[in-house]
Amino acid sequence: DVIREWFGLNHLEHQLKEQLGLNKVIVVAGNSLTQTWVKNDLGRAAVQQLKQWAEPHSVVSVAGGTTMEAVAQVMTPHPVLRTLLYVPARGGLGEKVEYQANTICSQMAARSGGQYRLLHVPDQLSEEAYESLLHDEQIQEIIKLVKSARIVIHGIGEANTMATRRKASPETLAKLKNKQAVAEAFGFYFDRNGNIVHKIQTVGLKLEDIKQAEHIIAVAGGQDKAPAILAFLKHGVHDCLITDEGAAREMLQYI
Numbered sequence: 001d002v003i004r005e006w007f008g009l010n011h012l013e014h015q016l017k018e019q020l021g022l023n024k025v026i027v028v029a030g031n032s033l034t035q036t037w038v039k040n041d042l043g044r045a046a047v048q049q050l051k052q053w054a055e056p057h058s059v060v061s062v063a064g065g066t067t068m069e070a071v072a073q074v075m076t077p078h079p080v081l082r083t084l085l086y087v088p089a090r091g092g093l094g095e096k097v098e099y100q101a102n103t104i105c106s107q108m109a110a111r112s113g114g115q116y117r118l119l120h121v122p123d124q125l126s127e128e129a130y131e132s133l134l135h136d137e138q139i140q141e142i143i144k145l146v147k148s149a150r151i152v153i154h155g156i157g158e159a160n161t162m163a164t165r166r167k168a169s170p171e172t173l174a175k176l177k178n179k180q181a182v183a184e185a186f187g188f189y190f191d192r193n194g195n196i197v198h199k200i201q202t203v204g205l206k207l208e209d210i211k212q213a214e215h216i217i218a219v220a221g222g223q224d225k226a227p228a229i230l231a232f233l234k235h236g237v238h239d240c241l242i243t244d245e246g247a248a249r250e251m252l253q254y255i
């Protein structure tokens with residue numbers, strides 16, 4: 001605590017909480033853009049928060065990405081986490097297997113001793129395939145479960161980085177540029193005012209569904225992510241932000 005005071009982390013948290021109208025902000029020391037270990041600290045802070053908010057047998061809906069992977073990596077067996085059911089927030093978004101929400105759910109369950117369910121949805125869906133999947137009984141059952149999540153935990157990405165990482169088509173990249181997309185979360189892309197400008201066709205949570213959850217934990221750090229975090233929060237789906245000093249200080253320059 002003395003160290004947190006010394007680095008001014010408590011003050012940063014307070015400022016961000018007030019300025020962004022969040023219920024809870026946690027700022028960990030460092031900048032994950034340049035210091036790779038900081039992502040693990042973000043992960044540890046997220047697990048701590050999850051332990052605080054989880055009730056026995058809660059459904060937790062989880063997004064993909066390297067930050068969520070870091071969250072999964074630092075989970076350990078725990079009396080409450082062991083009773084949780086982890087489900088992916090949305091189906092395939094074009095990520096590498098290790099960063100897919102499905103993989104991360106199974107990792108979280110394996111490390112904490114909990115249960116998981118998977119959403120078997122291929123990455124590139126045609127309109128017809130999408131329609132027929134929506135009518136599939138098993139998929140419907142999982143989607144119902146995903147929508148019932150008490151806690152949602154997710155990362156926030158920079159739009160262009162995410163589109164490139166997912167090998168988006170030149171048309172999609174042009175569209176994102178044209179619409180000035182700056183942020184991405186759950187496969188939705190946002191402009192700086194928080195408007196959705198593009199979404200990846202898949203099944204799972206809609207952004208309105210996320211608002212139904214009792215707790216929404218966004219975990220995103222790194223100085224370069226500041227505009228993306230601010231843009232996503234403008235969309236209005238927020239509750240708790242877990243970030244690092246690099247992103248926190250940069251965000252305060254913009255607001």
Ligand code: BG6
Nearest residue numbers: 064065066067155156157185186
């Ligand atoms: C994606 C999630 O997989 O990862 C997004 O669906 C998130 O919600 C993104 O924005 C962030 O990735 P990273 O690697 O920066 O944590």
